[in-house]
Amino acid sequence: GQQVMQIPQYQHVQEGEDFTTYCNSSTTLSNIQWYKQRPGGHPVFLIQLVKSGEVKKQKRLTFQFGEAKKNSSLHITATQTTDVGTYFCAENAGNNRKLIWGLGTSLAVNP
Amino acid sequence: DAGVIQSPRHEVTEMGQEVTLRCKPISGHDYLFWYRQTMMRGLELLIYFNNNVPIDDSGMPEDRFSAKMPNASFSTLKIQPSEPRDSAVYFCASSQKTGYGYTFGSGTRLTVV
Numbered sequence: 383g384q385q386v387m388q389i390p391q392y393q394h395v396q397e398g399e400d401f402t403t404y405c406n407s408s409t410t411l412s413n414i415q416w417y418k419q420r421p422g423g424h425p426v427f428l429i430q431l432v433k434s435g436e437v438k439k440q441k442r443l444t445f446q447f448g449e450a451k452k453n454s455s456l457h458i459t460a461t462q463t464t465d466v467g468t469y470f471c472a473e474n475a476g477n478n479r480k481l482i483w484g485l486g487t488s489l490a491v492n493p
Numbered sequence: 494d495a496g497v498i499q500s501p502r503h504e505v506t507e508m509g510q511e512v513t514l515r516c517k518p519i520s521g522h523d524y525l526f527w528y529r530q531t532m533m534r535g536l537e538l539l540i541y542f543n544n545n546v547p548i549d550d551s552g553m554p555e556d557r558f559s560a561k562m563p564n565a566s567f568s569t570l571k572i573q574p575s576e577p578r579d580s581a582v583y584f585c586a587s588s589q590k591t592g593y594g595y596t597f598g599s600g601t602r603l604t605v606v
Contacts, residue, residue, distance in 0.1 A: 417594070417595075423599075424584055424597040424598065424600050425597050426597070427596065429594075470536070480541065483535070485535050
């Protein structure tokens, strides 16, 4: 069945360091959505990528979609304590709006 | 818009009792999803509706779980009878037709003792 793999599962960084999480699939992805969930909170939609090779930026966050549409990444430059949380990628594989979720990458930032 | 509204925020109940979770989606969103989140299993889709009609309930664990959406502004998830293994955070989310992400509610933290 469809699977979206996320690595790493956990990451600890020092405040100010960069952070990257990767989302991989063995099959071509229709699109990729990224969400952030703060500890004790709910997932919050960040962005959707659709086109091959697409790159989008939101302040210190850079989202990329691979040329072959089999992987995606989220890069955070100069992490801050407010970046703490779990970052999920998810694919919306069809018109039914059902998402296939990765297991998430939990980010801890030491001040 | 107030976003997706879920109630209650917390629920503690005894094993065997009926539990009803409630959700009000964002007005104009045609899709409504019920998710369960645990440390062990992550985010699991239980059921989703399109225009108030259940489309896929393959994630509903067993007959103890049921969900309804009587109108576009309200949905319930019921567990009867509840068991300790049902303890989790239950999220409701809604979405527009295409091209947009999900908006999640704040969730209901259910503890069955």
